[in-house]
Amino acid sequence: MDDSISVRELRANLARLLDQAEEGEPTVITRGGTPVAALVPIEEYSALEEAADELLAREALQTLAEEGDAPRATLADVLADIFGPPANVSEEGAA
Structure with missing residues (x-):
C-alpha cells in the first residue's frame, strides 16, 4: 500500500x-x-472479514475445549446479556 x-x-x-x-x-x-x-477492493475486505471470523471461531473452539465441563449458557442467556432481558409485551399492545 x-x-x-x-x-x-x-x-x-x-x-x-x-x-x-x-x-x-x-x-x-x-x-x-x-x-x-x-x-x-471489496474482495480484499471480504477476505479479511472471513479470515477474522475463522480466527474467532478457532479461538472459541479452543476456549471451549480448554473449559471442558464449564457451565454452558443458552442462546437466550447470551442474547439477554447483550441486549437485556426481553420486554414483556401484552397481547393488547402487540397488534
Whole structure:
C-alpha cells in the first residue's frame, strides 16, 4: 500500500479512487499525515472479514475445549446479556 492520500484529496478524487479500488489498487487515507483508513477492493475486505471470523471461531473452539465441563449458557442467556432481558409485551399492545 504505497499509495496514500489526504482526506482533502479523497474528497476531490473519490470517483477515481473507487475506480482504482475496483482494479485492485488499495489506497491509504491520512489525516494530518497519520494513516487513519484504507480504501481497498471489496474482495480484499471480504477476505479479511472471513479470515477474522475463522480466527474467532478457532479461538472459541479452543476456549471451549480448554473449559471442558464449564457451565454452558443458552442462546437466550447470551442474547439477554447483550441486549437485556426481553420486554414483556401484552397481547393488547402487540397488534
